[in-house]
Amino acid sequence: MTSQDTAGWAGQLHAQDRRVTRQRLAVLAAVEQSPHATAEAVLAAARSELPQLTLQSVYVVLSDLTTWGMLRRIEPPNSPARYETRIGDNHHHAVCTGCGRIEDVDCAVGHAPCLTPSSSTMTIRIADVLYQGVCTDCADAGVASLPAPLP
Amino acid sequence: MTSQDTAGWAGQLHAQDRRVTRQRLAVLAAVEQSPHATAEAVLAAARSELPQLTLQSVYVVLSDLTTWGMLRRIEPPNSPARYETRIGDNHHHAVCTGCGRIEDVDCAVGHAPCLTPSSSTMTIRIADVLYQGVCTDCADAGVASLPAPLP
DNA sequence: CACTTATTTTGAACAACTCATAATAAAGCG
DNA sequence: CGCTTTATTATGAGTTGTTCAAAATAAGTG
Ligand SMILES: [Mn+2]
Ligand SMILES: [Mn+2]
Ligand SMILES: [Zn+2]
Ligand SMILES: [Zn+2]
Numbered sequence: 254m255t256s257q258d259t260a261g262w263a264g265q266l267h268a269q270d271r272r273v274t275r276q277r278l279a280v281l282a283a284v285e286q287s288p289h290a291t292a293e294a295v296l297a298a299a300r301s302e303l304p305q306l307t308l309q310s311v312y313v314v315l316s317d318l319t320t321w322g323m324l325r326r327i328e329p330p331n332s333p334a335r336y337e338t339r340i341g342d343n344h345h346h347a348v349c350t351g352c353g354r355i356e357d358v359d360c361a362v363g364h365a366p367c368l369t370p371s372s373s374t375m376t377i378r379i380a381d382v383l384y385q386g387v388c389t390d391c392a393d394a395g396v397a398s399l400p401a402p403l404p
Numbered sequence: 405m406t407s408q409d410t411a412g413w414a415g416q417l418h419a420q421d422r423r424v425t426r427q428r429l430a431v432l433a434a435v436e437q438s439p440h441a442t443a444e445a446v447l448a449a450a451r452s453e454l455p456q457l458t459l460q461s462v463y464v465v466l467s468d469l470t471t472w473g474m475l476r477r478i479e480p481p482n483s484p485a486r487y488e489t490r491i492g493d494n495h496h497h498a499v500c501t502g503c504g505r506i507e508d509v510d511c512a513v514g515h516a517p518c519l520t521p522s523s524s525t526m527t528i529r530i531a532d533v534l535y536q537g538v539c540t541d542c543a544d545a546g547v548a549s550l551p552a553p554l555p
Numbered sequence: 556c557a558c559t560t561a562t563t564t565t566g567a568a569c570a571a572c573t574c575a576t577a578a579t580a581a582a583g584c585g
Numbered sequence: 586c587g588c589t590t591t592a593t594t595a596t597g598a599g600t601t602g603t604t605c606a607a608a609a610t611a612a613g614t615g
Contacts (some may be wrong), residue, residue, distance in 0.1 A: 272581050272592060292571080310594050312572065317593095330479050333571060347526045356526065375498045375507065375537040382533045386526040423561060423612050443602080461563050463603065468562095484602055 258285060262323070269321055279303045280314045281338065284324060289335040289346075289355045329355060329383065345382035351391030358384060409436060413474070420472055430454045431465045432489065435475060440486040440497075440506045480506060480534065496533035502542030509535060 262281045263273045271277075276299075283298035284290055290298070296311045315336055318324040325340045329348045335355065345358045413432045414424045422428075427450075434449035435441055441449070447462045466487055469475040476491045480499045486506065496509045 274581070274593065276594070305595085307595055309573085309596080313594075316573095326481075328479065328481055330477075347528065349526055350529065375500055375535065375539045376543060377498065377535045377537040378501065379536040380533060381536065382531060384526065384528045385530040385532065386528040388526045392527060425562065425612070427563070456564085458564060460565080460604085464563075467604095 258282065265323055271317075271321070275303055276306060276310055276314055277318065279306065280311060281318065281323070284315075284336050285338045288337040288339065288357075289327070290337075291333045291335055293333070295336065327355075327381070327383075329353075330385075343380065345384065347384035347386060349388035349391055350385050351387050351394075354388050354390075356388075358382075409433065416474055422468075422472070426454055427457060427461055427465055428469065430457065431462060432469065432474070435466075435487045436489045439488040439490065439508075440478070441488075442484045442486055444484070446487065478506075478532070478534075480504075481536075494531065496535065498535035498537060500539035500542055501536050502538050502545075505539050505541075507539075509533075 259278055259282070262278060266273045266277060279299035279302050280295055282302070283295045287294060287298060292308065292311050292315060295315065296306060296308050299306050299311070315324060315326070319326045319336070322340065324336045324338060326334050326336055327346055328334050329346070332348075332353065339357070347356045347358050348354065410429055410433070413429060417424045417428060430450035430453050431446055433453070434446045438445060438449060443459065443462050443466060446466065447457060447459050450457050450462065466475060466477070470477045470487065473491065475487045475489060477485050477487055478497055479485050480497070483499075483504065490508070498507045498509050499505070
């Protein structure tokens with residue numbers, strides 16, 4: 254959201270020979286400000302700066318930025334896709350089955366060892382680990398039920 | 405698919421005070437026969453035994469069986485949900501970004517250590533690891549592109 | 556066999572996302 | 586700066602995968 258970030262994002266877009274648009278900067282700022290945001294949440298946040306922005310545009314911008322490696326998309330169960338600007342560090346996620354809360358979790362075993370599974374005929378590029386459990390709030394509240402959508 | 409399996413499934417259903425129906429047995433048989441099948445694929449397979457079966461019924465049966473722990477659901481990116489009878493062993497999956505092929509992968513580091521991530525305020529119940537890469541077939545064919553839906 | 560009620564079917568609706576096309580505006584150029 | 590080109594966005598509609606409410610069916614019980 255800072256002009257620092259904005260300048261950096263503009264630079265990255267330029268470097269990819271992409272146009273620097275208000276929509277792209279607004280979406281990047283929204284995702285930076287609230288990590289693991291949904292497309293709807295991004296739209297809501299970005300509209301304070303760019304009221305005429307549409308959900309469809311948010312979808313294409315998110316898709317493009319993800320394709321170009323400027324955003325990362327995660328797809329938790331029982332939730333629409335979520336996006337974040339924290340990329341390239343192979344970090345993982347824990348989602349609470351009580352309230353849907355999503356937390357970042359550093360790679361479980363240290364330095365990207367999850368990239369070498371025990372046996373597979375595939376050349377692994379990505380290891381996406383999704384932990385599911387109950388967060389302390391939900392544990393305190395005695396909630397251990399099924400996933401509920403985030404507000 | 406064998407009467408062995410069928411008897412076992414009927415027993416599990418009885419043990420849960422659930423009714424043993426043709427639909428449930430047909431769905432279980434279909435998933436057992438083709439692991440990681442989609443609801444559509446299950447419908448197609450089960451209809452050879454039960455032609456009047458509907459997709460909506462397949463959805464509720466799959467959902468129920470998953471809730472009761474008799475099936476496991478995985479949700480790969482760019483794919484509808486998939487189901488399998490291999491449950492309770494914390495195994496993971498590798499999906500080819502070329503052709504969409506899905507393989508089982510045993511827990512990467514041995515005996516369920518993925519259940520203890522480096523740091524989280526959550527009590528972890530499930531560690532779902534999704535590897536994405538390129539399978540040998542696709543590597544040989546020079547395909548490394550975006551995921552395509554399985555036939 | 557008849558009864559109760561879980562289960563399935565029917566028909567419709569929904570959420571999240573994608574597509575085709577028209578309108579707009581960012582970048583390059585004179 | 587104004588003009589042009591074309592990437593990008595907005596508009597409107599469509600699609601996929603899934604869920605829901607209500608009626609019809611059938612599994613289990615006595
Ligand atoms: Mn994250
Ligand atoms: Mn599997
Ligand atoms: Zn929680
Ligand atoms: Zn492949």
